[in-house]
Amino acid sequence: MLTVDIREHPSARLVAVAGRFDAHTQSTVADAMHGATDLVLDLGEVTFVDSSGLATLVRTHTRLARDGGALIVRAASQPVRIILELTGLERILAIQPAEAAALLAREAA
């Protein structure tokens, strides 16, 4: 089960994901991120992420970097933080604490 909340702000799209982010649901998250140049991704309520979910994050990160944009991951839940650390992806993806990202979101609003 996965829910995705999308909010458009002038300078970034905010996408909040909750539930399981895996091979079965990754296309929903990919669709939510599609077309944005700057993305703030809230993974605070994600209960599980597998390698397909991680591949979706990396693909989006690569696309945005190539297009001059950025993907910021905020409020990563504990399961997400653990898997990012175990795969070394926390060194690749820009991960911000929730407060900083919330501030960014307010400024964007």
Next chain:
Amino acid sequence: MTATLEAHLDRALAELGTSNRRLLAVCDLSVSLGTSLDATVVVRQLAKETARLLAAPSVTVALHPDLGGGGAEHPGPYATAYGRSILSQLEVRDREPADPVELEDGPTVILPLSVDQRPAGALAIRTGAAGLDPADLWLALTAAAAGSRALQACHDHARGLEAARLEAEYALAAAVQDRLRPGDLPTVAGLDLAVHSEAALGGVGGDLLDHRAHADGVLVAVGDVTGKGASAAMVLTAAQMTLRRLLDRHTDARPSDLLDRLTDELHPFLSELGTLMTLALVHVSSDDGVAEIVSAGHSPVVLHRRGGTPRLLLPTHAPLGVDSEPADPRSVLLRPGDRIVAATDGLHEHEFDGGADVGLTTVLSTIERLDRTDELVAGLRALVPGSVQDDLTVAVLAREVPPCGR
């Protein structure tokens, strides 16, 4: 069934009592439709035979797009736009099947065809303004039912062929992967290796396992390609063949060197596909027990000192397919009894019926509990009951305790 239709049918059955020849004709239609497993033929025959049976000026059969669209008209060529207008009439609610619909070419009775109990198409019979008499309507309904049965048979046949084709492709992929399985475990004095690898889907998977006597010791590779099934298996096959070639050419290469070379060869391919591959390469020297470990985003890789608490080794590199800076390899000295365990996420991410997973804590406690390498591999496999949901690979490489040290 509606009361109006029921009344039609009652009258029809009464009249058919004196019309056995037509009854036999509709039986013939049912039999002849059933002899073909080609939907195109069935549709053409249904239009032609229904026109003949009812002496109707025109009969059209239109198929729903889910069944490939198309259709047939007798006599005359089938027009897609006309077929669409017929199909759209099936969506009109509260329409009596017996009531003719006013179409451009005249009053038409439109009866539904179904496959898998879902709308599959329509049988449209051009009639006079009064529509079909009860006997003709009964025959038309019988023809439509025969048409539905024949289309169902075609659909089941096509589905069976597709399943057989997929099965054959999987069997071929499994045979290719089987050929790529590493041979016997290397026998190198002072080192003990045990492995287990299992694919979730008919022997076709995305886990990589390789091992060989290499340089002055043993090299083990454990990896995992994002995703499952045939696509992951194809990426895995390419990666495994590349690794084999590199190992054959660079017989003294250390894990870090091999990973650099693999990254050079695989990165463009993986990033173009938008997929990732994690990989752990472990080499242990039988001369001095030095282990060199590189992990491209792979987890878990565990160092277990004899008598100590197992600890996770974090990756040295990002997964293959991700742009990242090369990192330093990790070297540790294995003393007798120390070991390195590498597994894929099919182990610790296995989810039980209640939603809980095996978890890394259980994996680590199992490693701590079981001494012998073969027992440990079996014990880790046993954490996942029955057949695996995800590809699962485990490798344990230990420095043996000399007999006097036991």
